[in-house]
Amino acid sequence: MAELFDLVGIFVFALTGALMGVRKRLDVVGMAVLAEITALGGGIMRDLVLNVSPVAFQSLGYVLVPLAAATVVFFWHPHVTRVMPLILVLDAAGLGLFCAVGTAKAMEYGLSPLHATLLGVTTGVGGGMLRDVLAGEIPTLLYDRQLYAVPALIGSAAMAGMSWAGLNGWPVALGAAVLTFGLRIAAMRYNWRAPLARGVGE
């Protein structure tokens, strides 16, 4: 079940990577590379910090799913762009799943709830940050004032708290993922925005 969640998250993140490739007029190779890095980057960062060999270099699905996403975008990107609102919804789902799974894994490895939360957020947002930097842009996470990191933080903290209280397993992770997902969707729907530093004009 967790494996399936992961693969869905990977597929969606890879879609956003490949679409960035189209927007930047990259060729099919660049699209595939960007899809892989976007999908796997966050999990690789997590595993490096946990000092274990990254899952991305052990699982077949992790490597092949981003290629499938790049293929879809290569042939049908106008359709994919047309369903951009759907992509954003799926990306929110991917974010929720990655944060929950990343936090749970960090707790398993004995990190404190605070640090597990931080690593969960890193898992969720790391790949997208790499995607944006490689595409020559400031990471959306940093300048897009629509909340992205905050839902990730709250969902990860909820997961860490539940795990700390002895609650684990995939229903709990799913709950934490839904929390991130819901907050992210609400942030987009109601245009919740993080403030700029005091005195910096809008």
Add this chain to the structure above:
Amino acid sequence: MAELFDLVGIFVFALTGALMGVRKRLDVVGMAVLAEITALGGGIMRDLVLNVSPVAFQSLGYVLVPLAAATVVFFWHPHVTRVMPLILVLDAAGLGLFCAVGTAKAMEYGLSPLHATLLGVTTGVGGGMLRDVLAGEIPTLLYDRQLYAVPALIGSAAMAGMSWAGLNGWPVALGAAVLTFGLRIAAMRYNWRAPLARGVGE
């Protein structure tokens, strides 16, 4: 004592990260993320190379101090900018401390003095490079001709040399940090500049 040094360095580096956030008109979340990455990036690189789990994911202070720095910048950034010369002095101090502590830790883990020096420099400059790349700029370290990496290199080499000769402990580290600090301050004060490649016009 070493812990206190570390936290001072982290605070100052985080200030530079959050100030970059203001300059790029990032929101408070972006400022906090940039503060964390600037402050912790170098140490995380060091620990990954040493193949140990990064201290940043074990210590409470490492995570909270950058948030404090981001809060200060969020509310009082015009004042912080006004004391920019002070920030540059503190940044030089942070650089010295990070290089010394990073080099000492690398020697402890059995690296040769040459490699410990290299890793000490990485510890000192890594976070700032990440900050600049994430903000969409070429790292200051690379194009700012005012010496930054060279003081880091000399202080780290001094630390490695002393450690190799059997001298360790925080007074030694403090001495190495002061060396980097003094050279960096002198480089700014007397405008010491690294040469461009032969034939490249000024």
Add this chain to the structure above:
Amino acid sequence: MAELFDLVGIFVFALTGALMGVRKRLDVVGMAVLAEITALGGGIMRDLVLNVSPVAFQSLGYVLVPLAAATVVFFWHPHVTRVMPLILVLDAAGLGLFCAVGTAKAMEYGLSPLHATLLGVTTGVGGGMLRDVLAGEIPTLLYDRQLYAVPALIGSAAMAGMSWAGLNGWPVALGAAVLTFGLRIAAMRYNWRAPLARGVGE
């Protein structure tokens, strides 16, 4: 022998890093830093994924050879630029060697042939990607439609396949390197290009 191959690859990659430094008008320190990162970045990524301490921080030659390359470029960069076609040929050789050595090392550490191939490609292209990002550019690998990653992929896959079939040792690695090298040279010579996404105008 493998050590010598490695050092040749490192020298050539470092040349491309230092030349990028000249192009971006970096000073000698920036050139040296960029030379080191370009030359060592891919191998460091590989070793982090394999969860071992990076060779770059253990070998003397790995650290000094990039400095030698930076020195050459610092004094004689117009000559180096004049032999740019030669650099591209040497870069293709470096790519081939890094991919073969990286894949072979990954197989030794028990990765599947698929994942060893992926890690071999990462070893070959990682340093150049870091170079481009640090210089404020989208990695050549991503937008240059002349095939670069594909020869790396084919050579790495050949190495993984042979190693999987029980064939190892440096003649095999050399063969895989020559395969990457030949395909990369052919891609430049005959201007083989990867397609853009369907419907994206040329």
